[in-house]
Amino acid sequence: MALPFLVFAVITVLLLAVGSMPMLCLSSKCRQKCGSLDIIYPFYLKGTPSVNGHPNCGLRGYELECREDKTFILIGSEQRYQVLELGSGVLRIDPLFSNNCSVNNLMTFQLSSTAYRLCSDNMLQLHNCKRGCQNYSIPLPKNYLLSPSLQCQDARPSCCESLQNSLFNNSPDFRLHDFTGGYQNLQNYSIYYECSRFTSWTYATNRSLSIYLYYGLKLEWFIKGHCSCSLHARCKPSYGGHTCMCNANFIGDGYANGTGCDPEFEREQENHSRVTANLTAILASGIVGAACILGIAMIIGAVLFRRRKDRFCSRRAFQWGGSRRENIRSLEILLSGLEPFTYKQLHKATKGFASSEKLGAGGSGTVYVANLEDGRRVAVKRLHNSGTQVAYQHILNELSVLSAAKHKNLVMLFGCSLDSVEPLLVFEYVSNGTLAEHLQRGEEGLDWHTRLNIVTQAxxxxxxxxxxxxxxxHRDVKSWNILVDDDLNAKVADFGLSCLGPSASSDCSHLSTIPQGTPGYVDPEYHQNFHLSDKSDVYSFGVVLIEIITALKPIDFSREKKEVNLATLAVIKICGGTLEDIIDPFLQAQGNNDVITMVHKVSELAFRCLAYDKDARPSMTEVLKELILIRESTTSIKDDSTSINNSNYLLGRIQSS
Known part of the structure; x- marks a missing residue:
């Protein structure tokens, strides 16, 4: 009798809760979706109710059509394109409006008299051209030649043209603006090169200088007429019209007739409440037909949860690594010495993972600053690819490395949270940014001795x-992963790609055969033959040495084509005896002969680290020893007794090992 009574009690409580909760429906702001795509103002879905011929949810001329969870837009009066991304002021579309391999979309692509313009962040791929044009060597995914929906035998492009670095940028005969018709069409590419078709990839770099590529053609959109922005939004004039963007720490579309701008944390709370209410409504309708089943399921779930409540991490979290018992056991051992955290605790400490608390983002996850209830300030990494084997491997890597290694120049791991779908790692908070950020501050950056001291510690x-x-x-050595504390000491971080091996030449058999790492830092020999070694870290560190000399980015498409890659540029300058051309002007302005002498010595060391053949590179221990000798080679440093003691300690440790 106990079970039926318990089921009846659960159903009664649920019905009362549903009846007492206000239902959320679509407001006048019309929050619409098509599949996974959020429709933002002034766009609206076809079929939306209108008043006096004007849609409730947007503006006339910004109509979208939703078919089988795919969104389509009519641009101009002829062609309908699939929408791949829709954001504030930007729109990414599939430029191939049909699966016809012979269609000439270069000639038909036209933005004149529309509210759209081409973005410069596009790499055009011109197909079936009769005349030659530019080719760019940028790392593209294996399927980059085709649209996800297009399969054609003649799909290989004749060439690529970047709208950021076009052949005609410096030509007296052609200007890019004219060649694209003021970013309104691409007909001149078809006429000049006699091409029949184009596809496109949008590319961008994040703070870690990783290159991200997205299939599609990126457009900018705007609203014609005077500004109509909401409170806490700023107006950006654009092509005779405008776009609205919310200020920092606010979220929304920014338009007075749209969703406006709300404080970020409040909007997240609102979204959470709306989702909760909608789910409750669905649950209520389901209870009518399946009340008993639901009640029994809840009772069983509660019993199972109670049995597992005393565990630090649920068994479901351990299953990321597979169902094998040894995987679960290995993770339990690593967790045994760490501090337990809960998702709820860290969610609150980061203000709901608000963008205002974001410290940075990389290939493996996003890092937030968090203020714990006990007063501690920590850094929380929220891993990407939650609940997958990839996420499990990142967790295992970081836990394994930081559990096995203790060093004053390695970031400290406090604990983790695995009690939800999203795995979270908690580290010490290093408050003074990264080496990369300091190097890019110009005259407000670091002096030479500080730079040299930081890389020596790293x-x-x-x-x-x-x-x-x-x-x-480590496998991802770069200036963005060298943190700097308030005393300007180095802390090496981010071990998501790291691996442990029985020997220094371990090829880490658990790793993907596809080379991983950050463009500009990846060992070319590893990229060529997939063989990973300790010398791969040495190569990446060589790039960091060049960075402290030049303060230049490892990959920069604004430089000349042959100089995009900093390692290549440095080798050319060092071999040609023209290193002074790329030395950071801030260092040369110091007018210190000792500094310039050390700069040249470090460049020689970097040159050896950047050797293509890994056997020609020094070991990391040899690199450390040379840096110490360079650092102590001037009188200005020798007078520092603390520096002498530290260097003697390091040299002694190197010799003993």
Whole structure:
């Protein structure tokens, strides 16, 4: 009798809760979706109710059509394109409006008299051209030649043209603006090169200088007429019209007739409440037909949850690594010495993972600053690819490395939270940014001695990892992963791609055969033959050495074609005896001969680190030893007793190892 009574009680409570909760329906702001795509103002879906011929949810001329969870837009009066992305002021479309391989979309693509313009962040791929044009060597995915829906035998492009670095940028005969008809059409490409078709990829770099590529043609959109922005939004004039964008720490579309701008944390709370209410409504309708089944399921779920409540992490979280018992056991061992955190605790400490608390983002996850209830300030990494084998491997990598290695120049791991779908790692908070950020501040950046001291400490940490009994390869050494504390000491971070091996030449058999890492830092030999070694970290560190000399970015498409890659540029300058051309002007302005002498010595060391053949590169321990000798080679440093003691300690440790 106990079970039926319990079922009846659960159903009664649910019905009362549903009846007492106000239902959320579509407001006048019309929050619409098509599949996974959010429709934002002034766009609206076809079939939306209208008043006096004007749609309730948007503006006339911005109509979208939703078919089988795919969104389509009519641009101009002829062609309908699939919408791949819709954001504030930007729209990414599939430029191939049909699966016809012979269609000439270069000639028909036309933005004149529309509210759209081409973005410069596009790499055009011109197909079946009778005349030659530019080709760019940028790392594209394996399927980059085709639209996801297009399969044609003649799909290989004749060439690529970047709208950021066009052949005609510096030509007296052609200007890019004229060649694209003021960014309104692409007909001149078809006429000049005699091409029949084009596809496109949008590319961008994030703070870690990783290159991200998205299939499609990126457009800018705007609203014609005077500004109609909401409170807490700013108006940006654009092509005779305008766009609205919310101020920092506010979220929304920014338009007075749209969703406006709300404080970010409040909007997240609102979204959470709306989702909760909608789910409750669905649950209520389901209860009518399946009340008993639901009640029994809830009772069973509650019993199972109670049995597992005393575990630090649920067994479901351990299953990310597979159902094998040894995987679960290995993760339990790593967690045994760490502090337990809950998702709810960290969600609150980061203000709901608000963008205002974001410290940075990389290939493996996004890092937020968090203020714990006990007063501690920590950094929380929210991993990408939640609930997948990839996420499990990142967790295992970071836990394994930071559990096995303890060094003053390695960031400290406090604990983790695995009690939800999203795995979270909690680290010490390093408050003074990254080496990359300091190098890009110009005259407000770091002096030479500080730069040299930071890379010497980073080399010490990497040498320590490479010489452990079970060596550890970092695999993502870069200036963005070298944190700087308030005393300007280095902290090497981000071990999501790291691997442990029985020897320094371990090829890390659990890794993907596709080279991973950040463009500009990846060992070319590893990229060529997929063989990973400790010398791969040495190559990446060589790029960091060039960065402290030049303060230039490892990959920069604004430089000349042959100079996009900083490592290539540095090797050319060093071999040609023209290193002074790329030395950071801030260092040369110091007018210190000792500094310039050390700069040249570090460049020679970097040159050896950047050797294509890994056997020609020094070990990380040899790099550390040379940096110490360079650092102590001037009188200005020798007078510093603290520096002498630290260097003597490091040299002694190197010799003993």
């Amino acid at each position: 080399a010490d940490a990497l040498s320590y990892l490479h010489t452990l009994h079970a060596p550890i390869l």
